[in-house]
Amino acid sequence: MTHPPPPGAPRARIPGPQQPPPPYPRIRAGLWRRCLGGGLALWALTALVTYVTGGTTLLPTLILLGGFLVPVTFVLWAYERHSRDLGVSAILGCFLTGGTLGVLGASVMEYHLLHPSPWMFAGAGLIEEAAKVGALVFVLRRLPAIRGMRAGLVLGATVGFGFAALEGSGHAFDAALSADGVDLRALLETEILRGVPAPLGHGLWTAIAGGILLAHRRPNGRFRLGGRVVGACLGVSLLHAVWDFTPGIALWMVAHLAGPGLDRQLFAGGYTAGTTAAQSHLFTVCSVGGLVLVSLPGIAWVRALTRRDPSWRNTP
Numbered sequence: 001m002t003h004p005p006p007p008g009a010p011r012a013r014i015p016g017p018q019q020p021p022p023p024y025p026r027i028r029a030g031l032w033r034r035c036l037g038g039g040l041a042l043w044a045l046t047a048l049v050t051y052v053t054g055g056t057t058l059l060p061t062l063i064l065l066g067g068f069l070v071p072v073t074f075v076l077w078a079y080e081r082h083s084r085d086l087g088v089s090a091i092l093g094c095f096l097t098g099g100t101l102g103v104l105g106a107s108v109m110e111y112h113l114l115h116p117s118p119w120m121f122a123g124a125g126l127i128e129e130a131a132k133v134g135a136l137v138f139v140l141r142r143l144p145a146i147r148g149m150r151a152g153l154v155l156g157a158t159v160g161f162g163f164a165a166l167e168g169s170g171h172a173f174d175a176a177l178s179a180d181g182v183d184l185r186a187l188l189e190t191e192i193l194r195g196v197p198a199p200l201g202h203g204l205w206t207a208i209a210g211g212i213l214l215a216h217r218r219p220n221g222r223f224r225l226g227g228r229v230v231g232a233c234l235g236v237s238l239l240h241a242v243w244d245f246t247p248g249i250a251l252w253m254v255a256h257l258a259g260p261g262l263d264r265q266l267f268a269g270g271y272t273a274g275t276t277a278a279q280s281h282l283f284t285v286c287s288v289g290g291l292v293l294v295s296l297p298g299i300a301w302v303r304a305l306t307r308r309d310p311s312w313r314n315t316p
Contacts, residue, residue: 032076039069047188056182063176066191067169070198071095071161078154086151090143094155098135099162103170105131106163121248125240129233132159132206133213137223140214144221147214149309153302156210160202167202168194200295201243205236208298211305236298243294250286257282 043065050058072095079091106128114123136159140146146155168191175190176182212232216224 030080032073032080035076036069036073039065039073043069047184051184059176059182059187062187063169063172063191066172066188066195068165070195071165071203074199074203075158075161078157082150082154086146086154090140090146090155091158093139094136094158095162095165098132098139098159099164099166101135101138102128102132102159102163103166105134121244122237122241124244126234126237128163128202129205129209129237129240132156132163132202133209133233135159135163136206136210136213141221144219147217147219147221149211149215149305152211152214153207153305156213157203157207159210160204160206161198163206164194164198164202168198197291197295200291200298201240204295204298204302205240208301208305209233209236211302215309235301239294239298243291246290246294247287250283250290253286254283 043062046058046062046065050062075091075095079086079088106124109127109131110124113127114120133156136156139159140155171194172187172190176184176187178186209229209232213223213229216226216229218224
């Protein structure tokens with residue numbers, strides 16, 4: 001049995017409705033720099049410990065750090081500079097869900113549709129870019145308010161970086177496996193060669209396609225696959241194909257400049273074979289130089305898109 005409070009005592013307050021949850025925390029300025037510096041230090045330390053101990057326990061850590069470091073850094077930079085209004089959920093959804101769906105879709109289609117041939121690079125570029133654009137559409141299908149060139153560039157790049165992180169980790173795992181056991185040197189070389197140019201590859205191509213796709217999205221959220229969207233997808237697929245074919249072109253150049261001639265069997269399996277020790281340096285120079293040249297049209301394309309978009313110019 002409860003007794004009434006004595007006269008003059010303060011009345012107990014009836015709890016009112018709870019306050020709405022706070023918004024997503026804002027990422028502090030410069031977090032991408034700390035992520036890059038700290039991630040590089042952890043990656044190098046993990047590689048050193050793996051080399052000294054000779055064990056395999058840290059291989060998953062090494063593969064994931066090397067595969068995700070550059071993509072995550074650029075996503076943080078894009079979010080900090082250009083997409084705080086999009087929200088963390090859209091960024092994470094595009095990076096994780098979009099990247100995973102893109103890799104799964106591309107793997108299934110390439111397995112059933114592609115066969116070893118010189119045209120394999122064109123088919124791979126078309127399939128992978130279509131899979132990434134499809135993944136972007138799937139993630140944003142219930143977010144009709146997200147549209148416009150700036151949102152498309154940022155979220156398209158995010159899907160591309162998620163794809164690059166997962167694909168690069170898979171290639172690093174394949175490189176580590178050899179008949180003599182774990183090849184740590186091949187793993188590290190693969191992560192460096194795939195991680196450093198990642199912003200000029202998958203992230204750049206899907207940013208272009210995503211920007212044009214969302215720039216033509218209807219106010220009700222429906223996607224329009226008009227001539228410009230299809231043309232953008234075909235254009236980035238062509239850039240992707242030339243990018244994939246660049247190591248083969250570099251190998252062809254090396255065979256003519258520093259070798260006995262071109263061995264046509266180098267292209268028989270749809271990929272390039274390794275070079276000899278004497279040709280490795282020239283091969284690296286030709287490959288890196290070729291990739292830089294291939295990336296220039298994509299960079300110019302993105303710059304042209306941002307110059308025509310007023311929302312991008314007004315972004316601080």
